[in-house]
Amino acid sequence: MAKATNERRVVSVVVMNESSVLARVTALFAGRGYNIESLTVAPIPGSDMSHITIATNGSTKVIEQITKQLHKLIPVYKVIEHEEMVEKEMVLVKFPIAENLSDISVLCAAYNGGVVNVGKEMIITMVADEPMRIKHFIEAAQRYNPCEIVRGGVVAIER
Amino acid sequence: MQMSGAQMVCEAIIAEGVKTVFGYPGGAIMHVYDEIYKQNGFEHILNRHEQASVHAADGYARATGEVGVAMVTSGPGFTNAVTGLATAYMDSIPMVVISGQVPLSLIGTDGFQEIDAVGISRPCTKHNFLVRTIEELPRVLKEAFYIARSGRPGPVLVDIPKDITVDIGEFAYPESVDIPSYKPTYKGNRRQIEKAVEAIKSAKKPLLYIGGGTVLSNASDLVRELAEKTQIPAVETLMARGVMGAKNPLLLGMLGMHGNYASNMAMSETDLVISLGARFDDRVTGKLSEFAKYADVIHVDIDPANIAKLVDVDYPIVGDVTQVLEKMIPLLDDVNTDRYQAWREILKRYDELHPQSYVDSDEVIKPQWAIERLGELVGVDAIITSDVGQHQMWAAQHYPFDRPRQWINSGGLGTMGFGFPAALGAKRAFPEKTVINITGDGSILMNMQELVTAAEYKIPVINVILNNHFLGMVRQWQTFFYEKRYSETDLTFQPNWKALAEACGGIGYDVTTKEEFDAALKDAIKQDKVCFMNVAVNRFEDVLPMVPAGGALFNMMLPQKKHGEEK
Incomplete structure (x- = not known):
């Protein structure tokens, strides 16, 4: 049976690490009307390749087309449509120093994170966890008046 | 062997066995044109518009099955080529287009005639390259031809900054290609x-x-x-x-x-x-x-x-x-x-x-009759190109196409102005064959400057203009779906076709009867000049059967039966 429409999917794309390859991938999404929820890209250590992780959504048919169309790009080695994966995302949150620092610290610890920088007026915390947990952390952090929240894209690896 | 980037481009074209290149020079590609001047390995046809160059290379590719090559300069030269790239892309035609680019040091500065060619052409090429070093140029050229013709074919753009065409480097044209990320599947499971x-x-x-x-x-x-x-x-x-x-x-x-x-x-x-x-x-x-x-x-x-x-x-x-x-x-x-x-x-x-049929007339030439008559007179031997619109559909319906590559048209993109330059490419590939562009009074004007090209190079293609004084296909939709409001489709104002062709060094025929049609065609085939056959056809003829857009295939609007067939 086809799954419900607009399921969320994480796709890993292994590409030749050459100029404009990211543009090729993102232009494909834009040109064919596919969504990008988040996107992360970095070189694969010890190779001339890069790993692009894209969180997207669409019907089964759309996801299948995304995978096939990505495959068609000449510098694309491999497209992995994740099924059983470990998925992580990180977030940096800046709080005023006047907030209750021990509460913030406990909150971060509860989400496998911690304080990464303390300045005269601000502290910066970092949490890396599953996307849903990141969402919950951000919600919980609201009561400490965060002044800036920077969320990273998803990285995933097949189990 | 040491040589300049410009020489490498020429050597690669020769090594690929390309006999004819279509193009238009300009500032950023001048070094390559300087080398074209000096070599004897291929001929260059100077079209009078870059779009026509790319369509001509496309027509050459469709007629032969080989990779077509076009060459343009940076900026407007390239942007004019985009429609040609998109046309070839939609129909999976193997083609390499080489464009000049401003020098590397000027890229990103909004330099004169600078445009992001790889950015613009990304969605309408199979692949594209911006060459960054003289060292990679031989490999890029080899890969461009390989990618164009392998797997599902398609056009490839190679954008070369001007300074790289001047740079000297070692040239050894690679014998083979290995792109680990590109391995088309040929054998079915x-x-x-x-x-x-x-x-x-x-x-x-x-x-x-x-x-x-x-x-x-x-x-x-x-x-x-x-x-x-x-x-x-x-x-x-x-x-x-x-x-x-x-x-x-x-x-x-x-x-x-x-x-x-x-x-x-x-x-x-x-x-x-x-x-x-x-x-x-x-x-x-x-x-x-x-x-x-x-x-x-x-x-x-x-x-x-x-x-x-x-x-x-x-x-x-x-x-x-x-x-x-x-x-x-x-x-x-x-x-x-x-x-x-x-x-x-x-x-x-x-x-x-319900056979494929139409009602013929003794008073006026029916476009379907003209196509059928063409088929009777030139048949399997001719190569037929077309533009886009009613005439294209009538040609597809009524011409007796008997072999592959006999019929050359822009199917996927539907590019008006494709047929004439594509005919030039086909004719250059097969000079001994009669090449006829079946076109309309709308489409032909979109690349009519190619009259000059055809006359200069003595490429005698025959343009049969099925002239209904309308943008006929749009007019047909207006008749059926817009209550006959003929918004901007009436082409009553027309050039003097015969004079136009003659002014550019070709021949013109005005045809209003079946006898004139036969006579003009027979004469045109004998001539070594490009021609316009201006055939006045029934103004309000529709292309039928027709399935309205989005309708089911079995719900067709059908032509009326021939006389004597009414039941």
Whole structure:
């Protein structure tokens, strides 16, 4: 049976690490009307390749087309449509120093994170966890008046 | 061997065996043109517009099956080429376009005639390159040709900054290509092919659905063999006209929006679609939920992304049509052709009920008559190109295309102005063949400057202008769907076609009767000059049958019956 429409999917794309390859991938999404929820890209250590992780959504048919169309790009080695994966995302949150620092610290610890920088007026915390947990952390952090929240894209690896 | 980047470009073109390059010089590509001046390995045709250069290279590629090459300068030279790239991309035509670019140091500074060519062409090329060093240039050129012609073919752009054409480097043209991330699948999966064969053997109403991929794969003989051996009837798409051969008794005709009755009914009633190199375009399928509703689908395509893109497929086979058919045909030795006899008879009756027809006239030339007459006079020997519109559909419906690559038209993108320059390319590839561009009074003006090119290089192509003083296809839609509000489609104001052709060094004929048509065509074939045959045709003729956009294939608007046939 086809799954419900607009399921969320994480796709890993292994590409030749050459100029404009990211543009090729993102232009494909834009040109064919596919969504990008988040996107992360970095070189694969010890190779001339890069790993692009894209969180997207669409019907089964759309996801299948995304995978096939990505495959068609000449510098694309491999497209992995994740099924059983470990998925992580990180977030940096800046709080005023006047907030209750021990509460913030406990909150971060509860989400496998911690304080990464303390300045005269601000502290910066970092949490890396599953996307849903990141969402919950951000919600919980609201009561400490965060002044800036920077969320990273998803990285995933097949189990 | 040490040489400049410009020399490398020429050496690569020669090494690839390209005989004719179409192009237009300009600042950023001048070093390459300087080398073209000095060499004797290929000829260069100076079109009078970059769009025409790319269409001409495209026509050359479609007629020969080889990679066409066009060359343009940066900025506007390149942007003019974009329509040509997109046209070739949509029809999967192997082509390499080389564009000049501003020097590397100027890229990103909004320099004179600078435009982001790889950015603009990304969605309308199979692949593109911005060359960054002289060292990589030989490899890039080799890969460009390889990518253009391998797998599902397509146009490739090589954008070369001016300073790299001047730089000196070591040139050894690579013998082979290894792109680890690009490995097209040619061989169809044996197990899948066996399953498809079983499906064919157990079907009652199978139908061969033949697309342009069979032309690109040079699979025509195998397609005919498959049909002959199994006695399965066939329909062709617009891009596949000629594959089965005009007189093939198994060919029902063209299907789709302007397909004939039997073809569209066959697709609506078949129980097994055998799709060979076709991609289920919306102009073919009509309403998707009604398309081949009762059928299982075998889909053979070299591009996996085409499979199950629009229609659910029961037997997907990724591979080159030729290689798949070579495996498939021997497995059908014991096929029982009688099994499909009843089906063939049903389709025969459909064709008798509503044959491809029109009502001829003694007072005015009917465009369909002109096409049929062309077929009678030049037939299988000629290469026919066309522009886009009513004349294109009439040509596809009424011309007796008898071999692949005889019919050259812009199917996917639908580019008006394609036919004339494409005819120049085809004629240059096959100088001994009569090349006729079937066009309209709208389309021909979109690249009419090529009269000058054709006259200068003595490329005697014949432009048969089916002149209805309308943008006919849009007019037809306005008649049917916009209550006859003919918004901006009336082309009553016209140039003097004969004088126009003559002013550019060609010949013009004004044709208003059937006798004049024959006389003008016979004269035009003898001439060594390009010509315009301005054929006045019935103004309000419609292309029929017609499936309104988004409608089901079996809901066709049909032509009225010929006199004496009314029931």
